[in-house]
Amino acid sequence: MTDRKAQLAANLAQVEERITSACAAAGRKREEVTLIVVTKTYPASDVRILHELGVRHVAENRDQDAAPKATACADLSLTWHFVGQLQTNKVRSVTGYADVVQSVDRIKLVTALSAAAVRAERELGCLIQVALDAESGERGERGGVAPDGIEELAAAVDAADGLRLDGLMTVAPLAGPFAGRQRAAFDRLMEFSTRLRAAHPAANMVSAGMSGDLEDAVAAGATHVRVGTAVLGVRPALG
Template sequence: MTEAAEATLLAQRLAAVRERMDAACRRAGRAPDSVRLLPISKTVPVERLRAAVGAGLSCLGENKVQEARLKAEAMSDLPVSWSIVGHLQTNKAKEVARFASAFQALDSLRVAEALERRLEIEDRTLEVLVQVNTSGEASKFGLAPEDVVGFARELPAFPRLRVGGLMTLAIFSADAERVRGCFRLLRSIRERLRQDGPQEIAFEALSMGMSGDFEIAIEEGATIVRVGQAIFGPRTTSDAYYWPGVAGAPAP
């Protein structure tokens, strides 16, 4: 597929996602501009991401730091900002501090300290969201709901981290009410933080909802939805490898 054809297809998918977002906002009595779309581009090759920028995207989210960094370097000629949405080890804080505009999975003071040190060196700040494990699943990262307020009270000690709100991954279930319950819990934690958390942090953002459940998330108050496959299509076997055309990427 040519880049122009790819851009056309991506533009159609983007329009369909935004139409669904707007419809969910109307059902919830919310303004459409109260929800921001963060396209998740993990495993998507650079060639397709260039077409996506041509279709109007200016921000992308990635789970893995190495993948995000290589793509950012390969697309440094384009006006794209990068958000890291996956779990971060402290030894990767140096890379995140250098190029990312946001980190949506903060759940450790050790990571906060590592980011603060590296951001000081880079003379940068970083938007961060605190990740909460609202499903209670051992396979998911994030703070336990009962630990969020205490954790948040420590965050003003890290002035380079611009804490904007909370993030969660809902349970993967065909039962919409179980999914909805995860989003409602995150919203209730935000309300608790506004009462008992540090007053200098507003906790406005709720990043919740992905391709399979973003409409429910919007109905429950999401301000950011993280959508990948509904925009870029199903991942193929080849997408499991690093991305053709990225200098320095390991061979399949």
């Protein structure tokens, strides 16, 4: 076993233990939570190792890094999640490899994703990114739609050709009433998810929690956690 494979295997085992313990503490079954490994800034070789170790969901946040990596790993059975803020000029490229876009936060993006998905003859899963730090009608620092805009955006995704409304995503806010209160933030997201599912029962995916707060996300009821650093190590600084 190579050093890198051994390192990733050990890190994955630790993360797996954390998720299993969090599920047990919350009275949930382990299979209720899907681990998505965020592979941004890491090479395709790491993605291949992760696949060997059983990982099936990976996430990227920059199209210029993700597109060549997805091509290099096209022979693997992987679900690719796009989790970064997405500009409309990158939509056609992202639609070529992403299975799920977790950062849908405006109508203009829905329109562009729909057109690209239809052109590519693909169905694209969409999560509405909720900015819990946003005031009414505002967008958050890390992207996302204000909570009072969820319903309108969900209806737009649901009505759009080539798109599938899968649920909600958030990033724990650095500012506003939920700063430093991850569990409260994720509980709030679950409230929005319950409301969304009343109108769209199939939209039951809730993506929340990262390396530092995955336990809070599992406790709140998240179905997917996005873990990068805890699996791959501290990222090299981007020049």
